[in-house]
Amino acid sequence: MRKMAAVLALTALVVGGMAARAETFTARVTGVAAGDLVTVKQGDNERELRLYGVACPEPGQPYAAEAKAFTEKRALDREVSVEVRATDNEGRAVAMIILPDYVNLNHALVQAGLAWWDQDNVPKDAALKSLNAKAIAAQAGLWSDAAPLSPADYRRSKGLEPVVYAQAGEAVAAAPQKTESAEEEPKSISAKGDAVYTGGRVVNVGDIKFDKELTEADGLALLSKHMPTVATDANGNPIGLAVPNISQIPYASALGFQDGDIIAGVNGEPLTNMNQIMGMIERHKNSKTLNVQIIRGGRPETVTFNIP
Secondary structure, X not given: OHHHHHHHHHHHHHHOOHHHOOEEEEEEEEEEEEOOEEEEEEOOEEXXXXXXOEEOOOOOOOOHHHHHHHHHHHHOOOEEEEEEEEEEOOOOEEEEEEOOOOOEHHHHHHHOOOOEEOOOOOOOOHHHHHHHHHHHHOOOHHHHOOOOOOHHHHHXXXXXXXXXXXXXXXXXXXXXXXXXXXXXXXEEOOOOOOOOOEEEEEEEHHHOOOOOOOOHHHHHHHHHHOOOEEEEOOOOOEEEEEOOOHHHOOOOOOOOOOOOOEEXXXXXXXXXXXXXXXXXXXXXXXXXXXXXXXXEOOEXXXXXXXXX
């Protein structure tokens, strides 16, 4: 369908191909077995999920009860967005969970010092690495202990098998590690962070001829080739995401994008951090109009997309 192709193309352009997530859905959290183990219900189906990229203390370890209570307070009986990224060696789906207030539950646990960054399974996740380092420096939660024992070491000491993620495929495995990164070398441009977006162009997406409907496989390919980086102003303040070689993304030129464009926001919501992406997609996926704020050649403008 033309509309779906347009939405996928725009999503790939604005948020770097995140439309290609392996599986996403909305569900209600019906149970919490541990800080990083929850049960969700979608329709009549229930499934247990492990939280991606984090490892909460095992039952019997210090702060295991606090981690469970944290997840219960934030997620139990609430509708959440689920992004499945892998399958563990016990057959559970491994997922990111976004709360109704658009907070990433996985990240919140690490930030509160109630979970380790699961370095064994996601060694290149820069966002979790950074949050873990900050929690250690702040002696938050379990890091207030002199020498906390990681869940992986605890399991080994008890003769238990380690938790391992069995990825569905290399492309799927690689995507989350980069998508979460907010620590990559930023691109610095001259526009100020308080720039006012004026004027702009209107693009009627229905007038564009699409050769085919973009698929999830297309999105994965776009993600691997066009990973955004954080763009900053002269003072180092983040002002948007820079998408390399944007003109090579299918239909980008027809939609009016050019190489060097900085995607600064969508429908008035600033886009300055990769961690905002999932919530932004959920909020705008059914929009008939997308007002995309861009910075081109150091000058801010707005492009309005009318989607049939």
